[in-house]
Structure formats: structure tokens, C-alpha cells
Amino acid sequence: MHQALKTGGVAVVTGGASGIGLAAARHLIGLGLRVCIADLAGDGIEAARKVLIDDGAAAGEVMAVVADVGERAQLRALADQVAERFGPVNVLMNNAGMQPGSSIFDEEGTWDRILDVNMGGVIRSSQIFAPLMTAGGQPGLIVNTGSKQGITTPPGDPAYNVSKAGVRVFTEALQHALRNLPGCRVEARLFIPGFVFTPLTARGRTEKPAGAWTPEQTVEFLFRSLETDDFYILCPDNEVDRATDARRIIWAAGDIAENRPPLSRWHPDYAEAFRQWLREERS
Incomplete structure (x- = not known):
């Protein structure tokens, strides 16, 4: 198990009210960490807090903070609240994201918000939390949720692709910086889910498509991967295996x-x- 995932440690999960974020928060609670989930205002974040308590977490081990990752001041307030109640953060999972759709000339008017949340949120949160985490001298872990769409950039949703490509480049640079910081025991990992059935991807569907993984399956893969030194945590799903993903990336x-x-x-x-070419490689 990664050294940052210690009993009694502190984890912050953005986008923690549903989907992968909530599944990750539940897993972290199960490992004995105290967890703060952050998400937008609404019924979802309080419902998620109750889920964590129903899972067996003591009320004092769970925080639910309303925070818009598109706003630096709200992320700073989040960091202050966690520090005041729980102390230093050991694990930061920058998972908040959105995918409302986009087009190249922004007819929908979604580009600014997508970039602010998906890319800007990861950058701001890392810039605020990472110095605090490194200053403590303890093992730390920053997991940034990217996307295969930020690597192979398929046509159809350019703003989302750009935002997730930015997450990949930023996380690579973040890990390089942390690796070269004297005495630093904090590291970054790039989490690259496959097809996961979440509120973000449901698009009106109420039943999980056969090709998709559940958030719980995806999070299990993430935490198994955190036991290794892999920086790129490239998840398969029920449609695409690891070898096919690799060939598409190449x-x-x-x-x-x-x-x-x-x-x-x-x-x-x-x-x-x-x-x-793909058939030849797989034959």
C-alpha cells in the first residue's frame, strides 16, 4: 500500500459527491483515512456525506465542503477548513470534472467553464495543496483524474479533450517538479479512467451499458495500481483492454x-x- 494511505491520515476528494469521487472517498474511508469531499452546492454533497457515515465512518471523520474548483478563493477556503479540522493533508484527489459537450467554435458557450473546472481546477488545487503537503515532510499523494480523450483526442468534444490534455501535461510537470524537490516525499499520479458509468457519462441512461465499468471497479483498479510505481494509471473497461488502448495511443x-x-x-x-494495423498487432 502507498505510504500516504495510512490509517488516521487525511484525504481530500474534489468532485466527491458522486461517481468516481464518491467511490474513491468510500474506499479511503475503508482504509481508515479521514476524508473531506468537496463538490458544488446541492443535495448531492450532503447525501454523499451520509453515504460515508452509513458505510461506518464516524461523523467526526467526514467533512463535506461546498467548493467550486473553478474559483481559487474557494479552494483556498477548502484547504483552510481541512487544515483547521483535520490537520495536514496526505492524499489529494483532483477529480472534479464536467462534460456538457462542446464544439470547435463554441456555439454552446461551454468552453470557458469546461477549462476552468476540468483543467483549471486541477492546476489551482495542486498549486494550493502541494506546497502544504510537501512542507510537512510526510509521504503524500496527489491523484489527478485525466481521460483517454486527453491523449488520443477523438473528434466530437474538443473543449473536454483540451482540458484533459492539459491535466496530463500539468500532472507530468508536477511529478517532475516534486521528484526534483529536495526532501520531498509527495508524488503525483495521472489517473486515466476508461468507460465508466457515472452521472457524467449517463446521458439519460439509467442502466449501466455492458461496455462500462462501475465507479467501484475503476477505483479498485486505481488503488491496486497505487501499490506500484506506475505514474500513468491507464484503466481498461469492458469494451477496450489495455493492449488496445496502448496501440491507439501509439x-x-x-x-x-x-x-x-x-x-x-x-x-x-x-x-x-x-x-x-490494429488487427495485425493483435493477431
Whole structure:
């Protein structure tokens, strides 16, 4: 088990009122940590706090703080409240995110908010919490939730792709900085879920699609991976295995290395070549 996941430790989970965030908070409670979930105002965050208590957590071991990760002042207030009640943070999971849809010329008017929450929230939260975590000299862990869409950038939702690509680049830079900070015992990991059935991905569906994992399955994979030194925690699901994900990522990088058209996997001149290449690799 990662040294930061110690009994009596303190964890903060943004986007903790539902989906992967709530599943992670429940897992952390099960490991004996005190947990603060942060999310937007509404019935969901209080309902999530009750779920954690129903799971067996003492009321004094759970905090539920209303905070919009798009606002730096609210994240600073979150850090202050956690420090005052629980003390130093050992685990930070930057999981808050949104996916309302987008188009390249922003007809929907969603770009600013998506970037503020998905990318800006991770950056601001890390910038606020990481110095506090490193100052204590204790083992610490920052898990930032990215997306495969931030790596292979499929067409259809460009603002979400840009935001999650930013999370990947920022988390890589964060880990490099922490690794080179003398005496630092805090590290960062990039969490890359697959197809997970959550309120973010439900889109009107009430039953989990066969290809999706549950949040609990995804979180179990995350915490198993945290027992290793893997920085990139690339999750499979019921549709796509690890090998296929790897090949898709390699092909996407090849667009640059081989000077193919961008998003060549979906380009009419290259789509069949990609499919054939994938079949050959897997045969």
C-alpha cells in the first residue's frame, strides 16, 4: 500500500459527491483515512456525506465542503477548513470534472467553464495543496483524474479533450517538479479512467451499458495500481483492454512522428490503415 494511505491520515476528494469521487472517498474511508469531499452546492454533497457515515465512518471523520474548483478563493477556503479540522493533508484527489459537450467554435458557450473546472481546477488545487503537503515532510499523494480523450483526442468534444490534455501535461510537470524537490516525499499520479458509468457519462441512461465499468471497479483498479510505481494509471473497461488502448495511443503519437494528418485514425485516407494495423498487432 502507498505510504500516504495510512490509517488516521487525511484525504481530500474534489468532485466527491458522486461517481468516481464518491467511490474513491468510500474506499479511503475503508482504509481508515479521514476524508473531506468537496463538490458544488446541492443535495448531492450532503447525501454523499451520509453515504460515508452509513458505510461506518464516524461523523467526526467526514467533512463535506461546498467548493467550486473553478474559483481559487474557494479552494483556498477548502484547504483552510481541512487544515483547521483535520490537520495536514496526505492524499489529494483532483477529480472534479464536467462534460456538457462542446464544439470547435463554441456555439454552446461551454468552453470557458469546461477549462476552468476540468483543467483549471486541477492546476489551482495542486498549486494550493502541494506546497502544504510537501512542507510537512510526510509521504503524500496527489491523484489527478485525466481521460483517454486527453491523449488520443477523438473528434466530437474538443473543449473536454483540451482540458484533459492539459491535466496530463500539468500532472507530468508536477511529478517532475516534486521528484526534483529536495526532501520531498509527495508524488503525483495521472489517473486515466476508461468507460465508466457515472452521472457524467449517463446521458439519460439509467442502466449501466455492458461496455462500462462501475465507479467501484475503476477505483479498485486505481488503488491496486497505487501499490506500484506506475505514474500513468491507464484503466481498461469492458469494451477496450489495455493492449488496445496502448496501440491507439501509439498511433496518435505517430501522427506527429510520421507527419500524418491530425486525428488520422478518423481521416478517410488513413482509417482503414489504422484498422488493419490494429488487427495485425493483435493477431
